[in-house]
Amino acid sequence: MSVWFVTGASRGLGAEITRQVLDRGHSVIATARDAAAVLDAYPDQPEGLLAVSADVTRQEELEGAVQAGIAAFGRIDVVVGNAGYGLVGAVEEVSDKAARDLFDVNVFGVLNTLRATLPTLRAQRSGHVLNISSVGGFATAPGVGLYGATKFAVEGISEALHGELAPLGVHVTIVEPGGFRTDFLNAASLHVEPASIEDYTAGAGPVREAMGRNDGLQPGDPVKGVKAIVDITEAAEPPLRLQLGADAVERVEAKLDLVRRELGEWRHVALSTGI
Secondary structure, three states, X not given: OOEEEEOOOOOHHHHHHHHHHHHOOOEEEEEEOXXXXXXXXXXXXXXXXXXXXXXOOOHHXXXXXXXXXXXXXXXXXXXXXXXXXXXXXXXXXXXXXXXXHHHHHHOHHXXXXXXXXXXXXXXXXXXXXXXXXXXXXXXXXXXXXXXXXXXXXXXXXXXXXXXXXXXXXXXXXEEEEOOEOOOOOOOOOEEEOOOOOHHHHHHHHHHHHHHHHOOOOOOEOHHHHHHHHHHHOOOOOOOOEEEEOHHHHXXXXXXXXXXXXXXXXXXXHHHOXXX
16 A cells, blocks of 8 residues: 655545555654644545645745654655636736745745655655645646746646656656646635736736636546546556546647647757857
């Protein structure tokens, strides 16, 4: 049986990952800003669950969670960087504070998690890092550029990490979900900056409206999505990227088509710049 370390385990995909991993007989070090929010879902206190309060913006709290997990279970096999939230607003409309707060959680929170857990995985010469990105981390859209930027950063970090950890026997997978029917589009997980610049009504407005309109109507089943996530950790050669949902596949394919088409159209310019 394996031991999982999950951030953002109190709700959304993190809570479902925790549930399914426990159901399979594994152990989970489930972290959230308030461990009580995790324990509320498990009144019977299953033996394999260790809920720990740890804010991902505070590395010392994550290191404490790792120490508690090692003391309880002796090892860590799978690390899930899941904690994060969304932000809606045209790039120019997003305040400096809102942007920095978002990066603190979505990007530096991932880095803090990695710094806390990777010494254990490296020492074991085994393990699997799952960083929960988004299809928006591969192909972003108007109105969610800052959120997309955080997930682009997570993808860049994870790509490099994949090459750095592979010789040590540690896998890395970037998970790119499309729209899943969790609480991601409600106020608990999605922050909305005021629409303060009229010029962006046409560009960012439709996305603002769609976010509110689609809450509870997302096409993805989180139970099926998490099953795919947990299953991938049992593959001998897991992928670097795992898209989840038909909408994610469609957006990734469209981005690949666009990049390849523009590369072909402007190849002559790219190749004209050599010495």
